[in-house]
Structures are given as structure tokens and as C-alpha cells.
Amino acid sequence: MATDSAPFLDLDHDDPVRLLELYASRGWGDGLPMIPPTEDRVTEMLGAGEHDPDEVIAVLPPRSGLATRRMIAVNAVLAGCTPAHQPVLVAAVRALARPEVNLRGVNATTHPVAPLLVVHGRVADDGGYNGGIGAFGPGNRANAATGRALRLILMHIAGAVPGPGDVATQGGPAKYTYCVAENLAESPWGSYAADAGVDAPSAVTVHCGEAPHNAHDMESSAPEAILEKVASAMRSTGQNNAPISQGEYFVMLCPEHAAACAAAGWTRRHVASFLHQRARLPAGELRRAFDLRAWEPWQQTLADDELMPMTAHPDHIKVLVVGGPGKHSSVIPSWGMTKSVTVAVEAT
């Protein structure tokens, strides 16, 4: 049998339980059964394009692992992806490697941060991603497997293994898989990716944040009433924004809440501006809660009775449409020392 550093293992069986045990014994895997990454499966995952399989897409910290197209495909196979998901993963790895994401910090922190992967546009349809009912939940192979593959890439290639490479105090379920599609068909404001400056048929966004916080309003039709609940989910002293108040929020409005806002003439920008105004806490309350504060000079000048916004600018509040029928939206606070990135998905 080959060593851990060898590219292959030669097995005398194809028993998935023994494979799971073998991988676990070497510190690999997320604890769930995996598809054996045979040469044939990895070749199929790479597709028939003209890309060099050994092209290094990114060097991922803290391990400084080389995320080649081939190694991305190996982890895609392990997670249960189809070849339609490989370009999404390649784009996601490109995005995670951007300096403003601060992947070293994301992987290393005690905070339960996980990269949320949002899939936009044509590839969301082609790959079978779910942006509708239960989008954050189970039951869809594309969402489940792509999010899982990204986590396996972080564990295996980047070295974000709980303990030596990921010291999240409690971890979190979003670290298993965290991938949704934007519900473009029911977005009254068009594509988030286009608003983020990526004018491409397909794109992905990565946002390194917490698991979703629910914002429920079954009865209101006025944007102010709905978004007040969203703002209340943002006004938490348990979030990093309280002592480190610059991080982004992703506000995932359900189609019905988004439609109510749009019916009143509100754009994404209106929603973000309202939330920036309403998601505030008295500076004195935050001072009493935290002796250790990484505040900017402008924050330090606020009197105790003045309201401090949970994030510095409306542009830090990103508004997307996700989900199906019903009146539950969600807020995804950032880890803080990271910025979201949207990149195009290359054509296959």
C-alpha cells in the first residue's frame, strides 16, 4: 500500500465501509461514507475540456496544499458530485483563495465560520442546484455534494482538520456542507452576481459566515415590519459584529418577503439601507458587554447613548432571494475578518 503522501492507494477490495475506516485511520474524510475516487471516476469528473488537470487553481492555507483541478475532482468524487459540479468547485476555490477572504483566518479561528457557497445563473440550473423550498436543507444532491466537496477540499488540501488546522470551539453543522442556489426565478431584483459586478452566465459567491439565523414574519406586508425582524436577528451581541463591527451580513430573503419589499418599490439598496439604520445597538451596551473591542476610531467616538450600526456601511449588507413558499428569511452574519467574493464560473 502506498504512503500517505503518495497519490494513489491500491486496495484489494471495494468495500465502502473498509474505505471509510481506512480514510479515517489516516485523518481523511468528514465521517460520512464516500465514493471511492478511482482514476476513471476522477477522469470523468474532470470532463472533456481542454484544461490541464494539474493546473494549480490555488494554494490553500494553512497546509499550503496545491488545489489542482485533479485534486478538486478527487474530492468532488468523494463527496458524491457529478461532473456538472466540478466547474462550480473550481470557481469556489478561486474565490476562497482571494486575499480578502482571509482563508487562513477562516480555517484557523475558534469561531464556527464556514464558507457559504451560493450558485448563480445557468450553472445552477444545469447542475441541478436548489434555490427553492428547503434550499439550505437536505434532499438535493447538487447542494449537498458540492458543499460537502468544498469542505473536503478545505480539510484535505487546505489542512483545515479539526484540531491541528481548524480550532473552532464547537464547530458547526455548516462545516459539513453549506451550498445553495440563488432563487433567480423569484428574485424581483435580478441576479445578485450581476449587482456584485460579475456579468457572466454563471457565477458563485463565497461568504464566510455563521449558520443561518431565522427571521420569521407571517403577517406583515409592509417592508418595514418584515425587515424589522431581520434587523433584530442582526442585533445580537453574540455575533462578532458586536466587538468587531465591520463584517458583512448576507440577508437571504424568502420570495414572499422579497416580493413584499419589491411591491412597495424597494430595491436591494433600500433593503440594505433600512437594515443598516435599524440593526443598531447603543454603544454603551456594547461597551458594557465587551472590554476587548477591535473598534475603528469612529466607533470609539460614539457616546454611550448613541446607536452603533452592527456593520459600518449598507454595502456590507448583501441581499439575495433564497427559498420557497412561506415567510421565513434568514440572516448569515460574517466571521468578521473576511469579505465575500463573487466570481464567474468558466464555461465547460
Next chain:
Amino acid sequence: MRIYTPAGEIGPEPVHLAPSPSVLAGRRIGILDNTKPNAGVLLGRMAEQLAERTGAIVSTVVTKNAALAAPDDVMSRLREEVELVLTGSAD
């Protein structure tokens, strides 16, 4: 059955640590405080004790955000002013 291993190769290290000085007497020690709780207390006491034992001098104390890489100006200052840096403290 032949299968791939999942981790792949390791790339070049993005930074290399300078070799530590073999003698600390008369050398300058810097503290890079990452502002984690009590990091400054811990690193400061370590530096004092090291200086007492070796004859080194604690000359520079700088801070950084624990979650971000040290800014270029902080690294430049340390390169110019000290021969040994004490850093690293978690929650």
C-alpha cells in the same frame, strides 16, 4: 482497486523564518502582541525573563489583529529594530 489519496501535494511555503540568533546577549527582542486576551501580559513576562537570563534587551512592542496577517509596516519595523520576535497566543 486503485484510488486517489485526497490531499495532494504541498506547495512552497509562503514565508521562511530567519534562523534564530545563537547568542542573545546584547540582542534586541521584539514582542508582536496579537491582542488576544492576556497575550501582551504573557509575551511581556516571557520577554522580561528571557532578557534577564541572556542579557538581551526588550526594545519593541507592536500589536496586530489576531485574525489577520501582520501589516507590512509592522513587519518592516520588526525587521529593522529587533533580532528576535516573540509572538503567538490563542484564546
